[in-house]
Amino acid sequence: MIFIDELKTQLGQDKVSQSESELYRHSKDESFHKPVEPDIVCFPESTEDVVTIMKIADQFNVSVTAHGAGSGLEGQAIPVNKGISINFDRMNRVLDFSPEDLTITVQPGITRVGVNQVTNRQGLSFPIDPGADASIGGMIATNASGTTAVRYGSMRDQVLDLEVVLANGKVIRTGSRAKKSSSGLHLTGLFTGSEGTLGIITEITLKLHGIPAQIIAARCTFDTLANCAEAAQMILLSGIQVMRMELVDKQSIAEHNKHGDYKIPEEHSLFFEFAGTKSGVEEEVATAKELMEELGCSNWIAANNSKERAQLWQARHEMSYAYKHENGIELAGADVCVPISKLPELVEYARQIIEESGLKGGILGHVGDGNFHTLVPFNPSIPGEQEKAEYTNEALAVRAIELGGTCTGEHGVGLGKRKFQQAEHGDALEVMRDMKQLLDPKNILNPGKIFLESIS
Amino acid sequence: MIFIDELKTQLGQDKVSQSESELYRHSKDESFHKPVEPDIVCFPESTEDVVTIMKIADQFNVSVTAHGAGSGLEGQAIPVNKGISINFDRMNRVLDFSPEDLTITVQPGITRVGVNQVTNRQGLSFPIDPGADASIGGMIATNASGTTAVRYGSMRDQVLDLEVVLANGKVIRTGSRAKKSSSGLHLTGLFTGSEGTLGIITEITLKLHGIPAQIIAARCTFDTLANCAEAAQMILLSGIQVMRMELVDKQSIAEHNKHGDYKIPEEHSLFFEFAGTKSGVEEEVATAKELMEELGCSNWIAANNSKERAQLWQARHEMSYAYKHENGIELAGADVCVPISKLPELVEYARQIIEESGLKGGILGHVGDGNFHTLVPFNPSIPGEQEKAEYTNEALAVRAIELGGTCTGEHGVGLGKRKFQQAEHGDALEVMRDMKQLLDPKNILNPGKIFLESIS
Numbered sequence: 001m002i003f004i005d006e007l008k009t010q011l012g013q014d015k016v017s018q019s020e021s022e023l024y025r026h027s028k029d030e031s032f033h034k035p036v037e038p039d040i041v042c043f044p045e046s047t048e049d050v051v052t053i054m055k056i057a058d059q060f061n062v063s064v065t066a067h068g069a070g071s072g073l074e075g076q077a078i079p080v081n082k083g084i085s086i087n088f089d090r091m092n093r094v095l096d097f098s099p100e101d102l103t104i105t106v107q108p109g110i111t112r113v114g115v116n117q118v119t120n121r122q123g124l125s126f127p128i129d130p131g132a133d134a135s136i137g138g139m140i141a142t143n144a145s146g147t148t149a150v151r152y153g154s155m156r157d158q159v160l161d162l163e164v165v166l167a168n169g170k171v172i173r174t175g176s177r178a179k180k181s182s183s184g185l186h187l188t189g190l191f192t193g194s195e196g197t198l199g200i201i202t203e204i205t206l207k208l209h210g211i212p213a214q215i216i217a218a219r220c221t222f223d224t225l226a227n228c229a230e231a232a233q234m235i236l237l238s239g240i241q242v243m244r245m246e247l248v249d250k251q252s253i254a255e256h257n258k259h260g261d262y263k264i265p266e267e268h269s270l271f272f273e274f275a276g277t278k279s280g281v282e283e284e285v286a287t288a289k290e291l292m293e294e295l296g297c298s299n300w301i302a303a304n305n306s307k308e309r310a311q312l313w314q315a316r317h318e319m320s321y322a323y324k325h326e327n328g329i330e331l332a333g334a335d336v337c338v339p340i341s342k343l344p345e346l347v348e349y350a351r352q353i354i355e356e357s358g359l360k361g362g363i364l365g366h367v368g369d370g371n372f373h374t375l376v377p378f379n380p381s382i383p384g385e386q387e388k389a390e391y392t393n394e395a396l397a398v399r400a401i402e403l404g405g406t407c408t409g410e411h412g413v414g415l416g417k418r419k420f421q422q423a424e425h426g427d428a429l430e431v432m433r434d435m436k437q438l439l440d441p442k443n444i445l446n447p448g449k450i451f452l453e454s455i456s
Numbered sequence: 457m458i459f460i461d462e463l464k465t466q467l468g469q470d471k472v473s474q475s476e477s478e479l480y481r482h483s484k485d486e487s488f489h490k491p492v493e494p495d496i497v498c499f500p501e502s503t504e505d506v507v508t509i510m511k512i513a514d515q516f517n518v519s520v521t522a523h524g525a526g527s528g529l530e531g532q533a534i535p536v537n538k539g540i541s542i543n544f545d546r547m548n549r550v551l552d553f554s555p556e557d558l559t560i561t562v563q564p565g566i567t568r569v570g571v572n573q574v575t576n577r578q579g580l581s582f583p584i585d586p587g588a589d590a591s592i593g594g595m596i597a598t599n600a601s602g603t604t605a606v607r608y609g610s611m612r613d614q615v616l617d618l619e620v621v622l623a624n625g626k627v628i629r630t631g632s633r634a635k636k637s638s639s640g641l642h643l644t645g646l647f648t649g650s651e652g653t654l655g656i657i658t659e660i661t662l663k664l665h666g667i668p669a670q671i672i673a674a675r676c677t678f679d680t681l682a683n684c685a686e687a688a689q690m691i692l693l694s695g696i697q698v699m700r701m702e703l704v705d706k707q708s709i710a711e712h713n714k715h716g717d718y719k720i721p722e723e724h725s726l727f728f729e730f731a732g733t734k735s736g737v738e739e740e741v742a743t744a745k746e747l748m749e750e751l752g753c754s755n756w757i758a759a760n761n762s763k764e765r766a767q768l769w770q771a772r773h774e775m776s777y778a779y780k781h782e783n784g785i786e787l788a789g790a791d792v793c794v795p796i797s798k799l800p801e802l803v804e805y806a807r808q809i810i811e812e813s814g815l816k817g818g819i820l821g822h823v824g825d826g827n828f829h830t831l832v833p834f835n836p837s838i839p840g841e842q843e844k845a846e847y848t849n850e851a852l853a854v855r856a857i858e859l860g861g862t863c864t865g866e867h868g869v870g871l872g873k874r875k876f877q878q879a880e881h882g883d884a885l886e887v888m889r890d891m892k893q894l895l896d897p898k899n900i901l902n903p904g905k906i907f908l909e910s911i912s
Contacts, residue, residue: 099693100693101796102693143642153613154636154638156642157609170883172882172884176857177794177861178795178856179605179793180609180825180865181865182599182610182791182862182867183862183863183869184877184888184906185892185906186612186646187646187884187887188645189645189646192642193638193642210694233556236558237555237666276736277740277743279739280735280736280739283734284736335638337634337635338634339633340557369635370635400634404632404633405633406637410636413639417639420639421640424639424640425629427627427628428628428629429640431643432641435894436641
């Protein structure tokens, strides 16, 4: 293939690889979606290298798929049309850190832990926390969020500026370093969450936040899932600005206890984190405790030192490992997000369809923003199990859309949520397709993602 | 003109007007940009009416300009290519208010005070406050913000879903009722701030927020503008989540004293508002006072009841009236926004260029997010004054862009900031133009705005 020779010549041999191990590593992410190997993996070291890659891809009509930390959950990094995978391991530098502006500019390959290692020294943090140590580029591409979204929103809320290499190799900047702007059309928000289908992101300027002086974690339990969801809603309405507020159902707590020999009360549980000034946080915790007890909670427990906080939250943090600890077991997981008032109904429905599937499985999620996940383990070698697991996922996505919500709160569309795009977006999907066509007329940017029909 | 007969027939006589007074009212906004009258004003009462208007406009190739409360500051509502002005006075209803979801869905004609009249009863507020009682549609169109942006961001951060009538009359929804989503491409952010150039917004779903239990206002003064800006920066770095933090220079305080016979210390001043739980706010105020005194402030004063708070902030709220109280006087005003670290430099520069212009004029703004305005009054009947006033505006915009900022933090591009789009956006402007062309191939949607060359 000529494009491979061109890449080797123009980029240099040390920036490309066709080794078995690299092709394999770039064939998959953490999802159960079917692996596909690229023809070649490139390791650019600069924006100019990415421009070189895109110009060759454009010239020879070759698909290009960006690959961050490989922690995606919907197959976004799988090069389903083969071609070039761009690995960002060598583009992982901090380009500018301005503590006085509460901003940092990074290359896409740095991970969120890597960013925090730099910023924490100055008392600042980048708070978006999807669990995995994802790359910032990948988090921008999927508009990731996680446990702190109830307070800080998603990646889109935390990005000020992007440098993007377009399909034709042109380089643009979408924003500025200013905290806000009403200038031009808002391309930053459009490229964020576009999953590499509109351009390749090569620089990111993020907002930073002060590390709160005081953090207190807490946990309590309720008799029903609906009660948990209602309690979460009451916390939000009370005006308490929780840092994190998570739901874990009793089935998952039991799984966690079994997995790690723990002895947490096996009830539907809410996990909280409160953060701010010392007396502000103490007031919030007292108010929250009172509110939860009025609503009939049990087992309230709070902790303010970091070791006890970690123990208290362990059941939440380790949950996917608890389900996946057996060899060969895969996980199907929904990622629905609905208006808070619909949450009690949807979590009860989720429990019901998991029961009906005959598989074990749990519910956990970021109930502070209406987003939750199911974790349904299945054995791919047992016929029918994957289909049953996937069905739970689909039924939930359909119901979430009917309830005015979305099929994906934070994982992105990738391969798995394409089939719900028409139902969720209606005629707006046509506008999205037109934008894809405008920015990527040859369909070489991550084809097969977001749009069902986009594999050439 | 046939399109006028079509509008009268298809919409009905009672939904159109060609009266002198209506044509005049729709020829202008609150800026000094030259008025242009539309050919006809339409008063739709539903999305269907807007579809009817757009289909006629599309068929007869007529320009369409949306008109909200008329409080814009960059001429966005001026129908520079004549044609149809759409007035949203009759589309001002609340379509859905969900206190339990902290959301409200409204038509574009309702104003922000109108929204708060509905939500305040339930202890909720829509906090974006640009000063004027702007329409929500206009605020979305310009991505407005104001004094609370330091805490709540801009309109784009507060919108979940839009219904938009496209140039061809198709109706789309851009988001959902869920608090967050990673589904599809982010059209909500693209239409927000697009100033009616990509589509006509007919429904808006906004986030709401709890009204804080405790609010305390405060004010203090510093010797130099740079000291004020640095003090604001220190507040942000301290992690105090101010609700508002505003700068008013001593020239403007003097103008205010003269205008209203007040006796506020005529020094460069910072105005604060702290809001949250009772003890949290008290702690923040104590910390802020200590910090400001360490930095050498004078005249610290705080107030916690609503009457005293209003008095304390009066000098900030009435500022543009103070400058505009003489008949026939117009105001030119910059709207720059830069990274916080560049603020001391830029406010000093602003003072300098106002002095050089020979005009009086003041500086005030939302220093918490790096955005500030100049208010430079000029008499249009004195030759040369307008040019001098406009020059201060231009010099500031150019410098702000050089400093990594934006020519408009919250007023939008409209007519006045078009000339800076190339400098600010570079090659990205080409992508923006392509999107405009994609969504409005006949250039009938608010032609002449954002893009310099877009009048047909």
